[in-house]
Amino acid sequence: MDKEITETLKTPNTLMVGVVTRGQGSRMMNLLRRRGAHYAVCTFAEGTVPGHILKMLQLAKTKKELVLAFINDEIEDNCYRGLSMDLKIEQPGHGVAFSIPLCGNPTAPEKTELSGALIIVDKGKGEDVLDVFDDLGLRGGTMLSAYGGASIAKILFDMPVQPEKEVVFLVTPSEKIKEMLTSLETELQMSEPNQGIAVTFAISRSIGLFTEAKKGS
Template sequence: MNKEQKPTVTEKPSDMLLACVVTRGKGSQLMNLLRREGASYAVSTFAEGTIPSHILNMLGIAKTKKELVFAFINREIEETCYQSLAHEMKLDQTGHGVAFSIPLCNHPEPPAETKLAATFIIVDKGRGEDVLDLLDELGLRGGTLISAFGGASMTDIRFNLPIQPEKELIFMVAPKEPLPNMLKTLDEKLSFSEPHQGIAITFAITRAIGLYSEEKKGK
């Protein structure tokens, strides 16, 4: 007698990337929250939050230790995820963190884009501060810096030992309007159009919460 076959259940692929920045030590709580809400995958890494300010720099506290969490979610659970981020993680309040959504693929009913965009900038280690200073001059603040490594194709062999170049990744969310000028300035000041000088990529975002703004500065 043939055993009754169970129907095959196909999980719907995630169509959004949810990126969150929270105070270091909150990453595990955040990942558990997102998995509970239905995120298919979540991962965290350490980062440094930076809000340039002359007063903070004088006090030596311009940098803050952060955790960056990336999670893959479906558009259908985006609303409940943001409700939980506001209710349980307090991301709708000043100083508790930032979250934003990036669409990963075409959708039959594309979500409305905001007037904001996410920017990812990759440079050699030691140049991240130059990028942050440049962004500050342009009035673009609230970037997050992460240490990283170059890919396998960039590995150099010295004394029979593979050496991967160290990199720094800066990402931020900012209004779309000044971004063309930002890309132009990165090229003029840091030679981004030349090989191996840096990469800058911008993505449209559909939603955000907890973003740094001038109203929050100094609070």
């Protein structure tokens, strides 16, 4: 039988991110915690399915949950095995999971095939980001609702105002990242102040991601 409980919690050096169907977030969090994750949190998200017909029918968004778990890379195999066995995550439509090495991780690879992009924009502009991805042929972004911390309104009127933001997360091959950032810069004027930010991370391992090879099979 597969060993589930990891006895000791080691210092986390990897962030494991999972995107699963709404309702499965707690299950994934508890599974990862049982297998030795140092800490795990979960938030509501929306998956984006590209396609003009689905967009017209207002069906282009699917309800998802995003799980962030901080783990030590020694238990990474154990966590992926658990996701594969319990959540069947490698099967299409069951979700995706990937790992981002944290700062100071000695086993972090120099170059990775996949990269993750996190784009933070004002509420309402998330769709524009997805349109840019669509033009570039990138698919499968995840959108989250967030709040900004820097508030000019609070300084002006002394009122607690939290500006609403949208966060778009996308995993894509590393060779497309430069092109994506250039497009975001030109199409959404991200070099100008208050137009949002985009940052990219290295992804060391993934499971359940859609690939063109899978599409063909």
